[in-house]
Amino acid sequence: PGRLCLNSPGGSFGEGVRLAQSIQHIYFLGTAIAQGHRCESACAIAFMAGGYVDEGLPPVQPIMHPHSTLGFHAPSIEIPSGQYSEQQVTQAWDVALQAVAEIVIMRSGSEDVIGGYNFHDALFHQMLMTPSDSMYYIDTVEKAARYDIAVYPVGLNSAQPADAFRNLCRFVDGPLYGSFDVVPIMRSSSPDRAEAFFRDGFHRGGGYSCRAVLSLDR
Helix, strand or coil: CCEEECCECCCCHHHHHHHHHHHHCCCCCEEEECCCCEEECHHHHHHCCCCECCCCCCCECCEECCCCEEEECCCCCCCCCCCCCHHHHHHHHHHHHHHHHHHHHHHHCCCCCCCCCCCCHHHHHHHHHCCCCCCEECCCHHHHHHCCCEECCCCCCCCCHHHHHHHHCCCCCCCCCCCCCCCCEEEEEECCEEEEEEEEEECHHHCEEEEEEEECCC
């Protein structure tokens, strides 16, 4: 599958929505933000269209590099500086509302698109609550995991394998059931490998287990 690499400070929200719609209609097209690049404002709307779920295949998430920038904010009302008429204000307001309405339609899955538009409720809420002269950044691993945004590449701290395993199996979608502080059952199949198994307390309801293998030479 191909990926569309994005690098833009944003621009017209309407154009961002149209780009997102185009991405959705291209079979198995993902999105990515490379090292040192940024995707903000309208660009972020398009970025979120680069994930899909197809029965029988692993889900694909939008990918951002750890040293890239991803930011969201509410659409702005674009009106000329100085004096302006009531008609100009109303027209600008309608354009902003139309962009939001199109995002809602894509999120609802009512359009015939590949895999839907995986734009989480919580992230959509954060976007609308962030003024147009500010920015809500995806600047932690916890935020990225919460909103199904992949971060790649990611290095692990081999000096503390127990902590690394906790991060790998971390529950990020609600309260944790079970004791998260208990060190997982660990064993080593070779000097440079470690394996951990959380018996419970992982994911919704704590009814899932998590098994992870860590290579200690990387």
